[in-house]
Amino acid sequence: MVHRSPGIATALALLTLLPMLGACSGGSDAAAQKGEGKGGARGPTQVGFVTVTTSSVPVVSELGGRTVAYETSEVRPQVNGLVQRRLFTEGSFVRQGQPLYQIDPSLYRAAVNEASATVASARAAADAAQARANRFRPLAQIEAVSQQEYTDAAAQARQARASVNQNLAQLETARINLRFATIRAPISGRIGRSLFTQGALVSANQANPLAVIQRTDPIYVDIQQSSADLTALRRALAQGGVAPGSTQVRLLLEDGSDYGYTGTVQFSELQVNESTGTVTLRASFPNPQGVLLPGQFVQTRFIQAVTPGAILVPQNAVQRDISGKAYVFLVGPDNKASRRDVVADRTQGSDWVVTGGLKAGDKVISQGLSNLRDGAAIRPVPAGTPQRIAPPPAGAAGQAKGQGKGGGPA
Template sequence: MRRPDHRRPVIVRLVLPFLMAMTLTGCKPEASNPAAPAAEMSPMDVSTVVAAAATVPRTLDLPGRLASTRVAEVRAQVSGIIQERAFEEGSLVRKGDVLFRIDPAVYKAEVDARTAGVARAEATRTQALRQSERTETLLEKQAASTAQHDIAIATLRQAEADVASAKAQLARARIDLDYATVRAPIGGRIGRALVTEGALVGQAEATKLALIQQVDPIYADFNAAASDPSLLVEQAAGKEAAEVRLVLPNGSLHPDAGQLLFTDVSVDPGTGQVSLRATFPNARVALLPGTYVRIQVRQGTIPGAVVVPAQAIQRSSAGGAQAYVVVDGKTALRPLRTGALTGAGWIVEEGLKADEVVVVEGFQKIQPGMPVNPVPWKGAWSTEASRKS
């Protein structure tokens, strides 16, 4: 018969207190590092501004494209071998600057030949003049016939015509020699050279050598709806002063205001729009032809518009405007409908009210609903500045 094991209660009594101690230790809250959760929960500092209600210009925002005021294709007017390119590609050139030099040897020889032709024609004219004078003297003495005198006069006139023809040919030869030095027809920015030294140009046609575009000032062509173009027509005609501003592709404003030049005389039947053109100063050549821009034409003012700095506006994946707003110490991502970009910032037409707190810097590290600590933004923007019309 098997004996009962009396050692099991003893082992249970020894192990049970140890297990209970381990269980109580695991259930106790972690108090060894109280600073870690506090650091995780501390609100992040973000730079903010208070959305201001201001009187801002009422603008007509239209898409447009930049165009050169003058364009000139530099072409070879005589044939020959390019000996030298005398300009730097992409540089600014003045009217009359030397761009290319074509081998002038043939044209110098032609000038010399034509010069000799003029001398020969003048000698023939001198001989004909003397012969005419002698014939006239003999005719007075009745020692020559009238027919001989007429022949002498005709010979003189032919010699004079030969002199004029020889001089014209000499002038043409000198023009060709001058064309061997290719000069800039206008001032502006020149593009890349389309030929290199050693190339034969102008043999069958006027070879295109380079392109010069005058970009100061520069044109901005854009279209507007023709439903009520009377105000733009009056502004273009100079009856009413119009402030025209240019918004660059990066969203910033061109520092110099432009001038509205004209509206087209007809409306496009396909789009129902009328073409307009404005001109802008471009002394630093920061604006390049072909760039797509936006044109703002001022048309009165908007009282009480909500304005925020341009840095506060973000773009969603769909391209819509949005901004972070601080409400009760927490962030909220607010979709917005923006108007025109002014010197004070973006006009918010919908989605934001005056005196709301908007995040300007630090939104890269925040998410909606996150507690934050708003601090005043130190950027070049203020409520007073935004109230300027």
């Protein structure tokens, strides 16, 4: 019987296990290499695309403006005197011709009476002068009086008739002044507060008006637009790049709510404001409920032009390079990404308005753009398609199950 030492026995046991460990290690490496060969390579990137079409896209302008009364009239006296009565309620609606103030008419009534008497006296004198001329006419024909005497009598009759007309004009002036003693509303509208009270002395040449009347239905909105934008728009219209838009205007109030009524652009100013560099566009709006007040700030929205043959592209599909030039990725031949430079100068809602670089039917990539490169292999699907996650292979599931049960070394 051969006796072996414990050290020699341990060495022999290790030598026996080395081939088994090598076989296990080699099997694991082969399995790993086989797995990498089957599923380790990354497939094409899935991207979502939209198929674009051409359409007529409106050029919508959103500009600020202020409301202006349709008509404004300052109530002023045209004669001098004391205010006897105020005949209106402050802040009320007054109609054209309605009495507003009464000035003491005593002096003007007396002037009318005096002018009437003067007219009567002038008419009497004219009748006498005409009768004298009529008597001298046959006498001059038979030379009972000289021709010069008849000529003088006829001239005096004409002067008397002229004096009558002159006094009639003075009578009319006196009557007008008497009528002006009652101050009436020159226009219909809402009248403000009275700046003069009963008993105040007013004159025809005073600086301040008695009150102010404003007509606010309809009401104007003065819109300020940059002269540069207006010039660019007119140039585009002249070149045929855009078509004329509508004159209809929508209005947003100060709280952001829609006014409800549609207005119409009336005209554009022919000069540029030197201090602001803007041109004033005036629009007219109905204001039956009096919601809009003069001097109110509002926001307007209207279509100044229409761009024919434009293409709407989602904003996230348009990118810009370091120089600021816009570009998109298209689904190219053989399912490869193709970069395309485009002209996108403005937005509309959630889209860019593209006026160059694309045509109808192009498939613009709008999803999966992260790290996308020109010429990269892609798997295109319509935008919004949910991404499918495939279940793991059956073998992999069994292997994982086996490892869970007895995967540890025996």
